[in-house]
Amino acid sequence: MxxxxxxxxxxxxxxxxxxxxxxxxxxxxxxxxxxxxxxxxxxxxxxxxxxxxxxxxxxxxxxxxxxxxxxxxxxxxxxxxxxxxxxxxxxxxxxxxxxxxxxxxxxxxxxxxxxxxxxxxxxxxFRGDGPDLLPEEHRAETDAVADLCERNVNRAAQRAGELGLDDGAAHHEPLGVLFAALDSLERRLAHRPYVLGDGPTLADVHVWVTLVQLDTVHRWHLDAAAMDRVADHPALWAYAQRLAVRPEFARHLDIDAVLRRHRSHCRGREAAGAGIRIVDWSAAPR
Missing domain, CATH: 3.40.30.10 (Glutaredoxin)
Known part of the structure; x- marks a missing residue:
């Protein structure tokens, strides 16, 4: 080690x-x-x-x-x-x-x-008799999805929120990256139930956790127009809601705790997008 x-x-x-x-x-x-x-x-x-x-x-x-x-x-x-x-x-x-x-x-x-x-x-x-969450034939693709989520969604949304509308063109550049990433995920999920096919994999873990962050944390620092564009991905958000009611996904999801952690260290300005929530995460069973 x-x-x-x-x-x-x-x-x-x-x-x-x-x-x-x-x-x-x-x-x-x-x-x-x-x-x-x-x-x-x-x-x-x-x-x-x-x-x-x-x-x-x-x-x-x-x-x-x-x-x-x-x-x-x-x-x-x-x-x-x-x-x-x-x-x-x-x-x-x-x-x-x-x-x-x-x-x-x-x-x-x-x-x-x-x-x-x-x-x-x-x-x-540690898989044992559990599902194959990292199929060998999809490992490179899983890594690419993880990178897309981290760089093009999480970091881009954070950067756009930090810049704000007052920064003009610089504010729109990370938003363009964010929207392109969401468009890519929307195309993936338009005709399949999971990111890589018919069953959940590690790629779904990356995407779903990223969507939780986008709809609960990043929205506080994005303007309403940006959040309207974020919400305009029906297959992606229907997928997020569908997984949110599965016990394995809902078990450790506590939106109030996510927000408390965020507020404990965030000093960013609240924007108009804070009022737009896309998924009813509280509907998830415990």
Whole structure:
């Protein structure tokens, strides 16, 4: 496992623990029932995606899930409950004890905090009799969807909200990127129930969590005209609503917690788009 000490990271960067779950005992970390524990705060998008994959794979009995408060409870922006794991995993560790964490009960140390690695290792190493969330023939396409969601939806929406209408043409550039990404997802879902075909995969986890963020967090900083354009993707938002009523998707979705986490660190200006909500996420069963 590689660990980047906090002293070598930029001030804004999270600590990186990048261990992986291997195929067998020779790898050191390998999939064993009850050996590992996931620590997540589903109010954050990365943790919500991990909790969703955990539920889709039915891992409650083999890989315990520890749910943390929706906002960090330590002065440095981390979680007090995770501090012992971080200190055991890196000598003289002095950064925030952030979530998510995949920890190893045999050693009392952290395996990884890296969201993409956790998602892939859950899908590939802990699948058991669960669905194949990362089919080999679709792995490159899944990575492309994940990149589209992060760069062209999340980052573009955040950038557009930061710039605001007063920034003129600069404001419209990230909006163009955002609308093009949503158009691409709309075409994918116009004639199929899931992003890659007839069943849910890791690509659906990326898309659905991104749509939750867009409709609950980013809309607060977009103007009404932009949110009207965002809403004008009927297949995409019908898909989001349809998945929201599935127990595996709804189980860890708490919109109030998402908003509390957002408001705890966001100082951006509220825009007219805040009044436009596309999906009734509260209709999801618990």
């Amino acid at each position: 590689s660990v980047v000490p906090s002293s070598l990271l930029p001030a804004s960067a999270a600590p990186a623990f990048r261990g992986r779950i291997g195929r067998d005992v020779r790898s050191g970390h390998y999939a064993v029932p009850h050996r590992y524990r996931l620590h997540v705060a589903p109010s954050s998008p990365g943790c919500l995606g991990i909790a969703l994959v955990h539920g889709l794979l039915g891992l409650d009995d083999t890989l315990p899930l520890a749910v943390l408060p929706d906002t960090p409870d330590a002065p440095d922006g981390g979680y007090a409950a995770l501090r012992p794991l971080y200190e055991a995993s890196a000598h003289l560790y002095d950064g925030p004890a952030s979530a998510p964490v995949l920890s190893d009960g045999w050693t009392g140390r952290i395996v990884t905090t890296h969201v993409p690695d956790i998602l892939r290792d859950l899908a590939l190493r």
